[in-house]
């Protein structure tokens with residue numbers, strides 16, 4: 001999809017089921033058909049999509065939230081499935097072509113794909129030439145959480161592999177509330193879901209798009225505030241979400257969702273009951 005001069009694509013890792021112990025498994029595709037008519041879909045996070053974003057400007061290739069890194073590790077029994085690298089291949093890109101990686105936050109379903117374990121069992125960056133951006137508050141919060149027992153399914157931090165990238169100074173810590181790693185791309189600190197959570201705004205030739213991370217993880221969450229169990233500060237989430245959606249509506253922005261099962265993107269609008277809806281694309 002074009003946003004002004006930017007080409008934006010969702011690199012789907014697939015559909016996953018999230019179990020109570022916090023682990024993920026790829027979902028049987030047939031289960032998705034059963035879910036279609038399920039009135040509770042969206043209320044529960046047990047079935048989710050994982051859709052990293054690829055933004056191509058004239059000079060740079062950017063990935064937002066590289067996902068689980070499914071099947072990338074040596075020895076993984078999922079090596080023959082589609083994953084972020086095979087998805088890049090569809091667009092004739094290799095991991096070496098990625099210049100910038102932005103992490104909305106460090107929960108492992110968003111960030112684990114930044115690295116992989118090679119055949120000789122060393123941890124390597126998935127995108128060897130990229131600069132990785134994350135907010136400093138997110139890093140500090142993640143560090144404070146590693147000794148805590150993880151009570152939130154799917155909302156865990158697994159920092160072992162990230163430490164190495166930090167030690168190699170590959171991670172750039174954003175200090176600002178609003179930061180621009182490259183012209184036309186802004187990170188906006190929202191907090192809420194986690195204290196250092198970011199959303200990403202794209203603007204080119206007056207066309208605007210947002211990647212909302214876990215502030216609005218699916219189309220369902222446009223009109224529902226059902227993230228109380230997984231947000232560290234639900235009130236801040238609601239505040240940031242209300243302001244950003246209002247702004248996005250004014251800008252006729254396209255919204256991209258990371259965890260949707262069905263509707264993964266669309267232009268934000270409102271119906272006659274003032275409910276948010278998505279128009280094509």
Ligand SMILES: [Zn+2]
Pocket residue numbers: 105107110154155193214
């Ligand atoms: Zn999260």
